[in-house]
Amino acid sequence: MEFFTSDEELVKKAKQSAEKLGSVKTHQLRRIYSEIYSIYKQSKQDFSSAKSRLILLMPQLAYAESRNSGLHCLTSELIIMIDRIDQGENPEDKIKEIYQFTQSVIGYHKERRK
Numbered sequence: 550m551e552f553f554t555s556d557e558e559l560v561k562k563a564k565q566s567a568e569k570l571g572s573v574k575t576h577q578l579r580r581i582y583s584e585i586y587s588i589y590k591q592s593k594q595d596f597s598s599a600k601s602r603l604i605l606l607m608p609q610l611a612y613a614e615s616r617n618s619g620l621h622c623l624t625s626e627l628i629i630m631i632d633r634i635d636q637g638e639n640p641e642d643k644i645k646e647i648y649q650f651t652q653s654v655i656g657y658h659k660e661r662r663k
Contacts, residue, residue, distance in 0.1 A: 551637055551638075551639060551642055551643045551646060552630050552633070552643060552646050552647075552650070553646065553650075559646065559649060559650055559653065560653055562626070562650070563650055563653030563654045563656075563657055564653070564657045566622045566623055566626055566654050566657075567653075567654045567655075567656075567657030567658040567660075568657070569621075569622035570619055570620070570622060570623060570654075570658050571619045572619060573617060573619040573620055573658070575655070575658065575659060577613065577617060577620065578623070578654070578655050578658060579655065580613075581610065581613065581620075581623070581624075581627075581651065582651050582652065582655050584602075584606060584609070585603075585606070585627075585647060585648050585651045586648060586651075586652075587602075588602045588603050588606070588644065588648075589644055589645060589647070589648035592641060592644045592645075596640070596641055596644075599644060600634060600640065600644075603631055603634065603644065603647070604631060604634075606627075606631065607628055607631055607632075610624040610627055610628055611624065611628070623651075623654055626650070627647065627650075627651070630643070630646070630647050630650070631647070
């Protein structure tokens, strides 16, 4: 783990982020998740292209947040993580963490909307 010290910390942070999303619609989150999932899959074959796509995702996240301020908690977390992708070791693992974090946020958000 690079961004989080443990899986438990990742899950705890994801739950906190999901609680702050409020009335954000699931399809808005799924759109972000879908792109991150695609980047994660690509990173297994071509890390440099996946990293470029991840960096180019930052303006899209900023745009999504400008359209729905409820996304601020998630988009700000993701932008911070993407900014730190080259710090330290194992950038490939960091993309996996971004994917796992986003997946967890969506799971908790979906649970809250029931």
